Amino acid sequence: MSRDNLNDLLAFVTIAREGSFTRAAAQLGVSQSALSHTMRELEARLGIRLLTRTTRSVSMTEAGEHLYESVAPRLEDIQAELAMMGQFRDTPVGTVRINTTGHAADLYVWPRLSSMLPQYPQLKVEVAVDYGLTDIVAQRFDIGIRLGEHLARDMIAVPVSPPQRIAVVATPAYFATHGIPRTPQELVTHNCIGMRLPTHGGLLPWEFDRDGVQYKSRVEGQWIFNGSAPALRAALAGVGLAYLPEDLMHEHLAAGRLQRVLEDWCEPYDGYYAYYPSRRQASRALQVVIEALRHPAG
Structure with a gap:
């Protein structure tokens, strides 16, 4: 239905409800002549008279009553729903x-x-x-x-x-057995917990930066995950080194469950x-x- 047809139906329903072109025109904010023209066009399109007009009153024909009973409730529902939209504008809904x-x-x-x-x-x-x-x-x-x-x-x-920062961590027991890496190059001798993310396709490389010197390490290990939570869990279990956001580690570092290495190689990032x-x-x-x-x- 076109917007004009919907407006014509709204005009008809308003006239029928008010029983007066004068009151309906005032309610709709249009002139009586414009409202009369709208009704004549609607009746012409439908090919049937909807309203009977006299000098003193307006009443519905049988066809008009049928249309009113069918359309009026639907228009009221639409108007109520439109009024409800204000809640989405003014209130978090x-x-x-x-x-x-x-x-x-x-x-x-x-x-x-x-x-x-x-x-x-x-x-x-x-x-x-x-x-x-x-x-x-x-x-x-x-x-x-x-x-x-x-x-x-x-x-x-x-x-x-x-800003975020990476931390390379493992348990103290792991380092007691396997030693502590002093440079990123030494990671090749360690069991490193890998991460495979869709943003990188392959395994996530461990990237380091110190005094403008950048190093990218392709680490190896027995475990690969696709999220930080299971990688952290594996590190806490002592299976190897994890390369994870620093703010995930604060509690475990403070409690001594994890130990950090290569900190001077981990620069902040956005x-x-x-x-x-x-x-x-x-x-x-x-x-x-x-x-x-x-x-x-x-």
């Missing part, structure tokens, strides 16, 4: 879908949103852990969270974390950002989630 890595989900998304959500009972958050460079628009995600170097173009980006399409008008729900995720300034 609906589901915000987030695509992120497991590391960011555990360290930033869960802590910040779990404390915020109870304030907004009509807001839902769906988190999809994904290590590929997903097209969030094509896959109908509202927000993507990735490291700064992997941000999609033409997006609004909001910092979620401070942190996580939440990004979303700039061409989309942000809903109130999206705004609330973005602000909760935002890394505090300073």
Whole structure:
């Protein structure tokens, strides 16, 4: 149905409900002559009279009553739904879908949103852990969270974390048996826990940087994972060295469960950002989630 047809039906329903062209015209914000013209065109298209007009009143014909009973409830439902849309503009309502890595989900998304959500009972958050460079628009995600170097173009980006840093760790028992590597080159003699991520295709290389000298190590080991959580679990079990984000390690390093090596070879790199399409008008729900995720300034 065209917009004009819908407007004509709305005009008919309003006249029928009010029983007056004068009152209906005032309610619709149009002139009586324009409203009369609209009704004549509608009746001409349908080929049937819907209203009987006298100098004092307006009443419906039998066909008009049938159309009114059929159309009026549907128009009321549409108007009610349109009025409900205001909630999405003014109140955080609906589901915000987030695509992120497991590391960011555990360290930033869960802590910040779990404390915020109870304030907004009509807001839902769906988190999809994904290590590929997903097209969030094509896959109908509202927000993507990735490291700064992997941000999609033409997006609004909001910092979620401070700069990141890698830590190379193993258990003290492992180092007591196998020795401590002093340079990245010495990793070839160690059992290194590998990581295979969609963003790299093959095994993730261990990259190092010290005083402008860069080194990329193709490590070997008995275990390969596709996420940080199982790699950390393997390191804690003492099977070898892990190459993982530093902020995953703080608790285990402080407790002495893990020991860090090659720290002077691990330079900071760009942190996580939440990004979303700039061409989309942000809903109130999206705004609330973005602000909760935002890394505090300073």
